[in-house]
Amino acid sequence: MERESGIRPQRRAGAMQGITLAFAGFLPILSILSLAPAVPTLIAHFRDVPNAGLIVPLLVTTPGLMVALLSPIAGFIADRFGRRRPILLATFFYAFAGAAPVVFGDLWAVLVSRVFVGLAETFVLVIVNALFADYYDDRQRRTWITVQGLLGPLLGAASIASAGALAGIQWSYVFLVYLLAAPIFLAMLLCFFEPERTQHGGGTTARAGSAFSWGTAAAYCSVTIFASIIYYVFTVNGGLAFQAIGIASPAKIGAIMGAAGLAVLPGALLFNLLSRRWPGERVIATFLLLLGIGTGGMGLSMNVEMMTVFVFVQQFGAGMTVAGLIFWVSRLLPPQHRGRGFGLWTSAFFAAQFISPAIVGIIGGAAGGILVAFAVLGGLSILMSGVILMLAHRLPPPLAFEHA
Incomplete structure (x- = not known):
């Protein structure tokens, strides 16, 4: 036929x-x-x-x-x-x-x-x-x-x-x-x-065929900006944090950070496992919690051994972050708006790349150094993890459409 x-x-x-x-x-x-x-x-x-x-x-x-x-x-x-x-x-x-x-x-x-x-x-x-x-x-x-x-x-x-x-x-x-x-x-x-x-633009539900939802975009861009700011705290300023506890050797700092980067791999696998069982907001709350524990723990560390443990925790959460955000956003966008939707998401994520170092510098300058900034931002990430869970019902639900 x-x-x-x-x-x-x-x-x-x-x-x-x-x-x-x-x-x-x-x-x-x-x-x-x-x-x-x-x-x-x-x-x-x-x-x-x-x-x-x-x-x-x-x-x-x-x-x-x-x-x-x-x-x-x-x-x-x-x-x-x-x-x-x-x-x-x-x-x-x-x-x-x-x-x-x-x-x-x-x-x-x-x-x-x-x-x-x-x-x-x-x-x-x-x-x-x-x-x-x-x-x-x-x-x-x-x-x-x-x-x-x-x-x-x-x-x-x-x-x-x-x-x-x-x-x-x-x-x-x-x-x-x-x-x-x-x-x-x-x-x-x-x-x-x-x-x-x-x-x-066919084959979708009536909701998928509607106009672009700026409210949905505002929600996921806001979450993305916050998550990305926390994500880049260690990426940009990790070396300075190690120097703050007395590690002066670039080779040693590089070796620790390189080894900790291996924790990204199991983090990505954890995203795969959890996203099969949990809704997107619980996955987001989980990686914000891990990022917060790792980043805040680095700020409270008294020696290199303690800091190294928390770096691994941070990198474990980082392994979930980008994948978790992309998967969450992909389920919120109808096919005809995915380009615009991911364009806004990408802009939010990369804008935070520039915002994050400035925030670290402002907090560190006002409160007493780089480690204080790590501790404060880590605490905010843990707090935001709880807020995401409590307000999960206010976040946009995934679209349901028949995949072609």
Whole structure:
């Protein structure tokens, strides 16, 4: 009957799409991690350029700023014009713009290239999250988001090591790491397809077909901003916390933080387990509790052993955080609004990346140091965990629609 009526069965996503999405989701992280070990080398190379000490760190943070500013626009475009073509163009341009500094040596030109890297990764990040929801039902989506969470630390360690080695050969070679986007682009070209409901917006309930819910967006963006602020407290200021208890060796700090990063992996697996049994708000309350215990415990630590234990707790909670937020938001958005919805979510998450260090600095300056800031923000996270549980009935419930 389908052949006679001319109705074509919709294409289903499988392992190739899931693997490609999981790897593509790492590209925005790569833009930060790849330059981190090369900053001293870049400052030394551009030492004769006025204000190089201020400009070089901007090479690391500029892409994240672009993501925070442009994600809502990227989401609108993805909803209006589809997913496949924008993400293909963005991934190709990401590789091109990311590797471009190998060809030229002007610091300002490198900074401009970083603006374009940020523009490209904005589309990649927003559309990857939308496609997880477009391609898969809850069970499959949970699996692939977990895979992404497991790949992140492994790829992060490999990219940092590669970037450091390349920077040691020649300052500009560190940008060759961006060519990792080339095979991801080819995989996208071969296996990505335009989701049917992205084109037609059909097959959903009446609620899914309604106008974009700004109240829902305000709710999940508020939770995301708070969670992201706590998430980045240790990521940005962990080294300073160790120095505050007397650990001066960068090598020792790096070894402890690197080892603690392994706790992200079981954290991602715990997300997978709990999200099968618990509603999204309980998962969020759980990782906020773990982040709070870890961050607050670091602030109260009296020695390196005590602090190391709490770092592991914090990283365990961090392993649940991004996956838990993405999965929660994916269940709140109807297909025709996922681009815009994830654009707002992405903007909220990355905006907190810039807010978090300022909040730590303000609290630490006013209350007596970095450890006090850790203790205060950890306590707030624990408090917010309880608030989320008490107000769970006020949070937006998941949408129910038939997955195509």
